[in-house]
Amino acid sequence: MAxxxxxxxxxxxxxxxxxxxxxxxxxxAWEMRENEEVFYMxxxxxxxxxxxxxTTGLLDEFGRDRVxxxxxxxxxxxxxxxxxAQAGMRPIAELMFVDFFGVAMDQIYNxxxxxxxxxxxxxxxxxxxxxxxxxxxxxxxxxxxxLYGTFAHLPGMKVVVPSTAYDAKGLMHxxxxxxxxxxxxxxxxxxxxxxxxxxxxxKTGVPEEDYxxxxxxxxxxxxxxxxxxxxxxxxxxxxxxxxSQLEDDGIDAEVVDLRTLVPLDTETILDSVRKTGKLLVVxxxxxxxxxxxxxxARAAEGALDDLSAVxxxxxxxxxxxxxxxLEDEVNPGTDDIAAAIRELHE
Amino acid sequence: MTDAIDVDSAxxxxxxxxxxxxxxLANWFVREGSAVDEGETIGEMQVEKVSIxxxxxxxxxxxxxxxxxxxxxxxxxxxxxxxPSA
Amino acid sequence: xxxxxxxxxxxxxxxxxxxxxxxxxEEYLVGKQPAFDISAGPIPGELHLAAGHESSGAGVxxxxxxxxxxxxxxxxxxxAIAKGVDLKKMTAEIFGxxxxxxxxKGGHMHLFDPDVNFxxxxxxxxxxxxxxxxxxxAKKRNTDSVAVAFLGEGAIDxxxxxxxxxxxxxxxxxxxFVIEDNDWAISMPKDRVTDVEDGSRRxxxxxxxxxxxxxxxxxxxxxxxxxAIMRARDGNGPSLIEVQVHRRMGHFxxxxxxxxxxxxxxxxxxxxxxxxxxxxxxxxxxxDDELDEIRERAHERVDEAIAWAKEQPEPDPxxxxxxxxxxxxxxxxxxxxxxxxxxxxxxxxxxxR
Ligand SMILES: Cc1ncc(C[n+]2csc(CCOP(=O)(O)OP(=O)(O)O)c2C)c(N)n1
Ligand SMILES: [Mg+2]
Numbered sequence: 106m107a108x109x110x111x112x113x114x115x116x117x118x119x120x121x122x123x124x125x126x127x128x129x130x131x132x133x134a135w136e137m138r139e140n141e142e143v144f145y146m147x148x149x150x151x152x153x154x155x156x157x158x159x160t161t162g163l164l165d166e167f168g169r170d171r172v173x174x175x176x177x178x179x180x181x182x183x184x185x186x187x188x189x190a191q192a193g194m195r196p197i198a199e200l201m202f203v204d205f206f207g208v209a210m211d212q213i214y215n216x217x218x219x220x221x222x223x224x225x226x227x228x229x230x231x232x233x234x235x236x237x238x239x240x241x242x243x244x245x246x247x248x249x250x251x252l253y254g255t256f257a258h259l260p261g262m263k264v265v266v267p268s269t270a271y272d273a274k275g276l277m278h279x280x281x282x283x284x285x286x287x288x289x290x291x292x293x294x295x296x297x298x299x300x301x302x303x304x305x306x307x308k309t310g311v312p313e314e315d316y317x318x319x320x321x322x323x324x325x326x327x328x329x330x331x332x333x334x335x336x337x338x339x340x341x342x343x344x345x346x347x348x349s350q351l352e353d354d355g356i357d358a359e360v361v362d363l364r365t366l367v368p369l370d371t372e373t374i375l376d377s378v379r380k381t382g383k384l385l386v387v388x389x390x391x392x393x394x395x396x397x398x399x400x401x402a403r404a405a406e407g408a409l410d411d412l413s414a415v416x417x418x419x420x421x422x423x424x425x426x427x428x429x430x431l432e433d434e435v436n437p438g439t440d441d442i443a444a445a446i447r448e449l450h451e
Numbered sequence: 452m453t454d455a456i457d458v459d460s461a462x463x464x465x466x467x468x469x470x471x472x473x474x475x476l477a478n479w480f481v482r483e484g485s486a487v488d489e490g491e492t493i494g495e496m497q498v499e500k501v502s503i504x505x506x507x508x509x510x511x512x513x514x515x516x517x518x519x520x521x522x523x524x525x526x527x528x529x530x531x532x533x534x535p536s537a
Numbered sequence: 538x539x540x541x542x543x544x545x546x547x548x549x550x551x552x553x554x555x556x557x558x559x560x561x562x563e564e565y566l567v568g569k570q571p572a573f574d575i576s577a578g579p580i581p582g583e584l585h586l587a588a589g590h591e592s593s594g595a596g597v598x599x600x601x602x603x604x605x606x607x608x609x610x611x612x613x614x615x616x617a618i619a620k621g622v623d624l625k626k627m628t629a630e631i632f633g634x635x636x637x638x639x640x641x642k643g644g645h646m647h648l649f650d651p652d653v654n655f656x657x658x659x660x661x662x663x664x665x666x667x668x669x670x671x672x673x674x675a676k677k678r679n680t681d682s683v684a685v686a687f688l689g690e691g692a693i694d695x696x697x698x699x700x701x702x703x704x705x706x707x708x709x710x711x712x713x714f715v716i717e718d719n720d721w722a723i724s725m726p727k728d729r730v731t732d733v734e735d736g737s738r739r740x741x742x743x744x745x746x747x748x749x750x751x752x753x754x755x756x757x758x759x760x761x762x763x764x765a766i767m768r769a770r771d772g773n774g775p776s777l778i779e780v781q782v783h784r785r786m787g788h789f790x791x792x793x794x795x796x797x798x799x800x801x802x803x804x805x806x807x808x809x810x811x812x813x814x815x816x817x818x819x820x821x822x823x824x825d826d827e828l829d830e831i832r833e834r835a836h837e838r839v840d841e842a843i844a845w846a847k848e849q850p851e852p853d854p855x856x857x858x859x860x861x862x863x864x865x866x867x868x869x870x871x872x873x874x875x876x877x878x879x880x881x882x883x884x885x886x887x888x889x890r
Contacts, residue, residue, distance in 0.1 A: 120485040122480050122481070158502075174725050176730040177722060178694045178695060180696050181694075205660060208661075208696065241576065242575050242582060243581030247659040299478070299495065299497040299502050300500065300791050301574070301575050301576065302521065421858065423858060427581065427633055427639075427642055430852055431633075473571040475572035475573075500791055523571055
C-alpha cells in the first residue's frame, strides 16, 4: 500500500512544496478516505480548521461526524479517544497546546499509555494525540512549552516530532497506521502559518502519494565530520543555520534530526559521535531530567571512548517568560548553537 | 506559442473583503519551473487576516513568480505567470 | 439597591475598560499590518480583548474590597480594571516591560497583583480552584473576605470548574463563580459543546444558588452579584452567576472570525451595556456633561497608562533566571544560566536562581 521512505533529496524533488500543516492534513485526509474508522476530534478543529491549521478543509470533506468539535473537557474527550481506540477505531484527538495536558494527564499516561501493558497485551490503543508545541512568539509560560521529555519519559507512548513537511506527512501516515498510541507534536513555528511565519526549511517538496516514515529512524539533515549536533523540531533549522554560518570558518557540523523520541534511533547518534567525537544536544524543552540528558547518556553508554567533548543547550530550568528579551534569553538561538559548536570544535 | 497566463490576485480576492486592497503573500507551493494543473493550489495569500488559496488558472508551467513569499501587494497585481501546456 | 454614585462608578470602570481595549488593539496592530505576524510589533504574544464584557467586571467587582480575591481567565482586562489593579503596571506588563506587574514574565493572560488580590490563569477554568482556596483561607482565619472566580461559558465543561463547585459547596466556602457567557468559545458556539443553555443551572447539581442575568444591564449584574457576595460574606456559602455578555472583537487579535455569522457580530455590537447604563444614568438625572466628563477622565487615565508603559525599560535578560523560587536554593539541579554565552559570563550569582 505505502511507498516506503526513500532517499530524502530525491523524494522531495517534487513540483510542489507544502507547508508542514498542509502536509499533515494531506496525510490525515488520505487515511480518513481509506479507513472509515479514522476520525478527528478536538477544540476548534471543525469550522476553524484547527488554531494552527492542523485540520484545514477536513470538515468540508468529511462532515461533522468525523471532524468533531468537542467541549473544553480534555479529560473527557482524550479519555474517549482511548475508549474508542480500544473499541477498534482509530481516533485522532487534538490537544490544542501541549501545555494543556495538565488538565487531562491521567487519561494520557495512566490509560492511553498503560492499558496495553497492564492488560498483558490484550488491549491495544491505536490512537494519535496531536498537539502544538513550542515558543518564539511570546505567549508565556502556559502556552510555549514543548514538554518533549515529559511524554517520552513515561513508558507506553510513541513520540513523534517532525521538522519538515516531508517528514510530517510520512510520520503522520505511520502514526495513524500504528497500533499503539502516538503523540504527534508539531511545532507552531514550523507549520507555515501566514500569521506566524516559519523560517525557511520546513516547507519542502512532498510527494502526492502516501508514504510512511518508520519510527525510530533519525535523519541526518546535514552531513559533517567535525561536531555532531543532535536536535529536533524547530531547532533542527536553527542548527542547520548555525552549521552553514560555521562553514566559512572551516567547521563542518553534522545535524541529526531525531524525528521520533520513542523509539529513539540510538545507532545513528552513536555512528555520528564515533565519527566526530564531539556532541552537542539542542532541545527546546527544559534542561534537567530531559531529552538532552538522555541523548548524552546514550552516547556515553555506547561510545564513551570516542567522545572527547559534550555540551547541551536547552531551556535553563525556568518557565518560559513572556517578554521578548527574556524568552530570547532562555530559548537557544542560532548564535548560541554556533557558539557552542565552535567551543566544542576548539 | 500561446501567451503566458496571469495569476491575478483580483480573481481570487474574497467577496467579503471588497473594502480592502492590500494583500500579503504567505506561501508559495510551487517554484518557477513547476508543472501545475488547473485548479491546483499553488499559493496562499492573506487578506484582512483571512487565508485564501491561490489556484492555478490553467495547466502548464510556472514561468515567473512576481510577488515573493512574505511580500505585500495590491488587489489586481499579478502574482505569477503560467505558460499553458500545449 | 444601587445608588447613582455606584452607577457612575460602574460607568467609569466600563468606559475605562472599553477604551483600554480599543487602545490596546491599536497598539497591538502596530507592526502587524497589512501582514499579521503575531510576533511583530510592540505587544508580544496573543491578545484576548474583552470589549463587550464590561458589565460583568464592573457589576461584580463593585461589591469587592481589596482583601477579596479575584481570579480571572485569559480575557482579564475589564475584570482587573474593575478590581482596582494598578493600570500603569498592568499595561507595562502587557507591553512586556521590566516595571510591569510581573516583571515581564506573565503577560496579558497572566496578570498578578497582590495589592488587590488579583490573579489569572490562561488555562481554561483553572482559576476556579485557587479562588476556592482563597475562600478556604478566609473561612479558616475567620475574616469576612470572599473570593470570586470568573470564567467563560466554554469553561463550564471543565473538571476544574465542576470539582471546585463541589468543594466550595461541601465546605460552605465564601466564593462566587461568575460565568461570562459571550456565546462563543473561540469558534465553537455554546450549543455545540454544552447541553444546557443556561449555565447557571450547573449550580443545581451542587445544591447552591444559581442565577442568570440575561440582559445587557450592568445594574442587573450589580443586583445578582450583591446577593451572592453578601451571602458569601455572611458565611452562607457559595453561589453561581451567569452573565450574558458579548464578544465585540475576535477571540484573539488576528482572529478573522470566518466561522461567525455576520448577523451575530452585528447583534453583539448593538447590545451594548455601556450605552444602556448611560441611558439609566440619564434617567436618574445625570447630565450628558457629567457622562462626558467621566469618559474624558477615563480616556486620559488609559492614555497616560499606555504612554507610561511604552517608556518603561525592557527587562534585562539576566532577570529571566530570577523568581523561579521565593527561596532560591544556593544551587539548582543544573546551572540554569550556563548554557548561553550571555548567561555563562554572569553565571555566578546562582543564589538568585
Ligand atoms: C484547558 C484548556 N483547553 C483549551 C484552551 C484553549 N482555549 C483558550 S480560550 C478558549 C475558549 C474559551 O472560551 P470561553 O471559556 O467561553 O471564554 P471566552 O474566550 O469566550 O471569553 C480555549 C478553548 C485552554 N486555554 N485551556
Ligand atoms: Mg465564551
